[in-house]
Amino acid sequence: MAQNNYAHPEVLVDTKWADQHKEDSSIRIVEVDVDTKAYEDGHIPGAVGWNWQTQLSDNVRRDLVPKTDLEKLLGDSGIDNNTTILLYGDNNNWFAAWAFWQLKIYGHRDVRLIDGGRKKWLAEGRELSIDVTNVPKKTYRASAPDFSIRAYLQDVMKTVGDGKSIALVDVRSVDEYTGKILSPPGLPETCQRGGHVPAAVSVPWGKNVNDDGTFKTVDELKSLYEPLGIKPEKEVVAYCRIGERSSLTWFVFKYLLGYSNVKNYDGSWTEWGNLVNVPISRGERE
Amino acid sequence: MSTLTPQDYRERTESVPPFKIHIVSYRLGEKFYCTVDNVDPGANVSRTEAPTREEAESKAITKAKERLQYSASKIQEI
Numbered sequence: 001m002a003q004n005n006y007a008h009p010e011v012l013v014d015t016k017w018a019d020q021h022k023e024d025s026s027i028r029i030v031e032v033d034v035d036t037k038a039y040e041d042g043h044i045p046g047a048v049g050w051n052w053q054t055q056l057s058d059n060v061r062r063d064l065v066p067k068t069d070l071e072k073l074l075g076d077s078g079i080d081n082n083t084t085i086l087l088y089g090d091n092n093n094w095f096a097a098w099a100f101w102q103l104k105i106y107g108h109r110d111v112r113l114i115d116g117g118r119k120k121w122l123a124e125g126r127e128l129s130i131d132v133t134n135v136p137k138k139t140y141r142a143s144a145p146d147f148s149i150r151a152y153l154q155d156v157m158k159t160v161g162d163g164k165s166i167a168l169v170d171v172r173s174v175d176e177y178t179g180k181i182l183s184p185p186g187l188p189e190t191c192q193r194g195g196h197v198p199a200a201v202s203v204p205w206g207k208n209v210n211d212d213g214t215f216k217t218v219d220e221l222k223s224l225y226e227p228l229g230i231k232p233e234k235e236v237v238a239y240c241r242i243g244e245r246s247s248l249t250w251f252v253f254k255y256l257l258g259y260s261n262v263k264n265y266d267g268s269w270t271e272w273g274n275l276v277n278v279p280i281s282r283g284e285r286e
Numbered sequence: 287m288s289t290l291t292p293q294d295y296r297e298r299t300e301s302v303p304p305f306k307i308h309i310v311s312y313r314l315g316e317k318f319y320c321t322v323d324n325v326d327p328g329a330n331v332s333r334t335e336a337p338t339r340e341e342a343e344s345k346a347i348t349k350a351k352e353r354l355q356y357s358a359s360k361i362q363e364i
Contacts, residue, residue, distance in 0.1 A: 034329065034330055035321070035330045035333055037333070038321075038333065041314070041319055041333075041335065042290065042314050045287055046287075090321075091323070091328060091329060092328065119310075122292050122295055122310075122312060123297075125291055125295065126291075126292075127289040127290070127291055128290055128292060128314060129287055129288065129289050129290070130288070130290065131287050131288060173326045173327040175326070176327070179362055179364055180361055181357060181361060181362070182360065182362075184329040185305045185324040185329075185331070185353075185354050185357040185358075186305075186324050186329070186332075186353035186356075186357055187324075187329055187331070187357075189360070194362055204326070204327060205327065205328075206326070206327060206328055283364050
């Protein structure tokens, strides 16, 4: 990964490296998919599967997984505080990145993404297992949550009338950004109205990756963001519909480009698009 | 642990106006698997398995078209 000049190359491994190290006792591979049944159809041998809907969310509060639940999930997955966690998943690692973001909130030291995710693994014809992975349980102690990498509604609200203090990046498709559609085609609508937060610029998540699902180089990523004024010295907030696509863009800013102050607004358009008496914009940005 | 190697991986893009779909299929053991995503933004819309590629793709595309039809009916004028 060093040839890409990433700021933190240690958080990304390629499929070959993951294949070579999948049986290392210090490593646990975890698959997190948008499609929660994909794991059962075949996964990296030795990988455990996490369900983002039931295991990485608090569906009552609409919040992140609670600390004690995460500790149990990690312990049951054979992970302790010293384990290296390799995350991968479908849709170019959307929810793998979301899991990565939550693990960083709870202070896990060594977590990495498999570059290209499930798509690249399949395309390369690497081995899969359909057996459920049984692992010995371990004890995990999570840190108190670090919410410095999470943006809340009140943070985004600050951009209304002042679009310059925070660089707000809408990573949904252009049609979602303009308000032409309310959700990705074929997926449920989760908002009452279409459009975007007025200060947001549109940079769809897919611009971060190549056709094979791997991340673009630093130079390519810089040329994507810097001409839009999204520079390392700024506070950057990424959002999408429910916070998973924006986790991937958050990862790009934080670990590949090395931005120091970047947050994921997981409330995203599902929150903003349903609020009463807040402004939105429609169409392309003026 | 028994392992299988995915084979005959194929992907292509088709138009389902006004959207595009991306179709991926491969064989794993005795089954063919197919996933369809909506290209932009790339979210999975359907996933199927069947004894042949043709059947897996046909079922997945049919299911995807049903879901996209609803989205097409909700497009807003900007």
